[in-house]
Amino acid sequence: MKLRGLYAITDSQLLAGKFLTHVEAALEGGVTLLQYRDKSNDEARRLREAEALLRLCERYRTRLIINDDAELAARLGVGVHLGQTDGPLTPARALLGSQAIIGATCHAQLELAEQAAREGASYVAFGRFFNSNTKPGAPAADIALLERARPALHLPICVIGGITLDNAAPLVAHGADLLAVIHGLFGAESAQEVTRRARAFNALFTS
Ligand SMILES: Cc1ncc(COP(=O)(O)OP(=O)(O)O)c(N)n1
Ligand SMILES: Cc1nc(C(=O)O)sc1CCOP(=O)(O)O
Ligand SMILES: [Mg+2]
Numbered sequence: 001m002k003l004r005g006l007y008a009i010t011d012s013q014l015l016a017g018k019f020l021t022h023v024e025a026a027l028e029g030g031v032t033l034l035q036y037r038d039k040s041n042d043e044a045r046r047l048r049e050a051e052a053l054l055r056l057c058e059r060y061r062t063r064l065i066i067n068d069d070a071e072l073a074a075r076l077g078v079g080v081h082l083g084q085t086d087g088p089l090t091p092a093r094a095l096l097g098s099q100a101i102i103g104a105t106c107h108a109q110l111e112l113a114e115q116a117a118r119e120g121a122s123y124v125a126f127g128r129f130f131n132s133n134t135k136p137g138a139p140a141a142d143i144a145l146l147e148r149a150r151p152a153l154h155l156p157i158c159v160i161g162g163i164t165l166d167n168a169a170p171l172v173a174h175g176a177d178l179l180a181v182i183h184g185l186f187g188a189e190s191a192q193e194v195t196r197r198a199r200a201f202n203a204l205f206t207s
Contacts, residue, residue, distance in 0.1 A: 001063065003032060003033065003101070003122065003123050003156040003158075003177055003178055004032060004156065004177045004178065004205060005030065005031070005032035005178065005179075005201075005202050005205055006026075006029075006030060006031050006032055006178075006179055006181065006185070006198055006201040006202050007031070007032060007033040007034075007035065007158060007160075007178040007179060007180040007181070008023070008026045008027075008031045008033070008034050008035070008181060008185055008186070008198070009034075009035040009037050009067075009160075009180055009181065009182045010023060010034070010035065010036055010037055010038070010053070010182075010186070011037060011134060011182045011183075011186060012037075012038045012039075012040065014134075014182065014183065014186050014187065015186055018191070019049065020052060020056065021191050022186050022188075022191055022194050023053065023056060024056055024060075024191075025191035025192070025194035025195045025198070026185060026186070026194050026195070026197075026198045027056060027057070027059075027060040027062055027198075028060075028195045028198070029194065029195040029196065029197065029198025029199040029201075029202070030198055030199060030202045031060070031062050031198060032062070032063070032178065033062070033063050033064075033065055033079075033101070033178065034053060034056075034057055034062050034063070034064055034065065035064075035065040035066070035067055035081055035180070036049065036050050036053050036064065036065070036066050036067060037067040037068075037182075038067070039068075046069070046072065047072065047075075050064070050066060050072060050076055050078075051076065054076055054078060063078070063079060063101055064076070064078040064079065065078065065079040065080060065081050065101060065103060066078060066079070066080050066081070067080075067081050068080075068081070068082070068083070068086045070082070070087065070091075070092040070095055070096065071095075073096060073100070074095050074096055078100070078101075079096070079100050079101030079102060079103070079122070080092055080096065080100070080101075080102055080103070081102075081103040081104075081105070081125070082102065082103070082104055082105070083104075083105040084105055084107070084112070086105075088119070089102060089104060089116060089119040089120055089121055090119050090120065093119070093120040100122075101122045101123070102120065102121055102122050103121065103122060103123045103124070103125055103158065104116035104119075104121040104123075104124050104125065105125050105127075106124045106125060106126055107126070107127070107138075107139045107141065108126060108127075108139055108140065108141035108142070108145050110145065110148055110149050110152060110153075112124075113126070113149060113152075113153055113155075113157075114152070114153070117153060117154070117155050121155060122155070122156070123155055123156040123157070123158050123177070123178060124149075124153065124155055124156075124157060124158065125157075125158040125159070125160055125178075125180060126141045126145055126146070126149065126157065126158070126159055126160070127141050127159060127160035127161035127180070128140060128141060128160060128161020128162055129141055129142070129143075129159055129160070129161045129162060129163060129167075129171060130161055130162025130163060130164075130167055131162045132161045132162040132183070133162070133182075133183045133187070134182045134183055135161065138161055141159075141161070143170060143171070143174050146159070146171065146174040146175055146176060147174060147175075149175070150174065150175030156177040156178055157175060157176050157177050157178070158176070158177065158178035158179075158180050159171045159176040159178070159179060159180065160180035160181075162183075162184070163179055163180070163181045163184050164181075164183075164184035165184065165197060165200050165201065168181075168184075168201065168204055169204055172204045172205060179201055179204070181201065184197070185197050185198060185201070
């Protein structure tokens with residue numbers, strides 16, 4: 001499967017009261033990867049919500065990724081996204097198998113991406129590219145990084161951080177394969193607007 005297009009990431013606060021409706025609206029518009037990102041320690045709720053997302057993903061033929069938690073990913077038979085402090089990639093690959101999608105946060109450092117590639121990552125993520133409502137303190141990345149990274153890496157490149165329909169096009173033009181978006185997608189007022197935004201993000205990859 002080609003990892004290219006919109007990478008929708010859930011946010012438990014932003015989606016409170018509209019979790020499944022907004023996620024389904026995004027899937028309706030087209031989502032290449034869906035990440036379940038919940039920073040709480042409520043394991044029962046996390047399992048329940050991740051299972052509900054998996055059912056939706058199966059209906060829409062979208063791949064589910066669990067943030068931070070390789071054990072939960074293994075339990076559901078899905079992929080995982082690991083940051084620099086979320087545990088090493090090699091045991092996660094051994095746990096999840098060769099076909100699993102495993103993503104790695106590389107901040108603004110090409111060296112981290114090269115290391116992640118050696119350790120079996122399926123894609124690397126750089127960010128944050130713009131001011132982020134969700135994670136304002138994340139280290140900043142810029143287009144110059146993408147210009148260095150694109151020819152050096154033979155993996156899909158994911159970009160993240162403050163991405164909206166107004167600022168995403170240059171990232172795609174400079175070689176980003178996956179646009180990872182929380183607020184710029186799920187911050188919409190209505191489910192219809194989420195679907196419209198998802199379609200518009202995907203259209204950036206065809207023009
Ligand atoms: C696609 C994608 N890229 C980066 C991140 C950030 O991961 P991390 O640095 O581990 O921070 P948290 O998201 O866990 O707060 C991500 N989740 N997804
Ligand atoms: C979870 C996350 N990681 C980032 C990084 O730079 O690694 S930025 C970020 C938040 C992305 O949300 P939004 O689209 O609302 O800015
Ligand atoms: Mg993490």
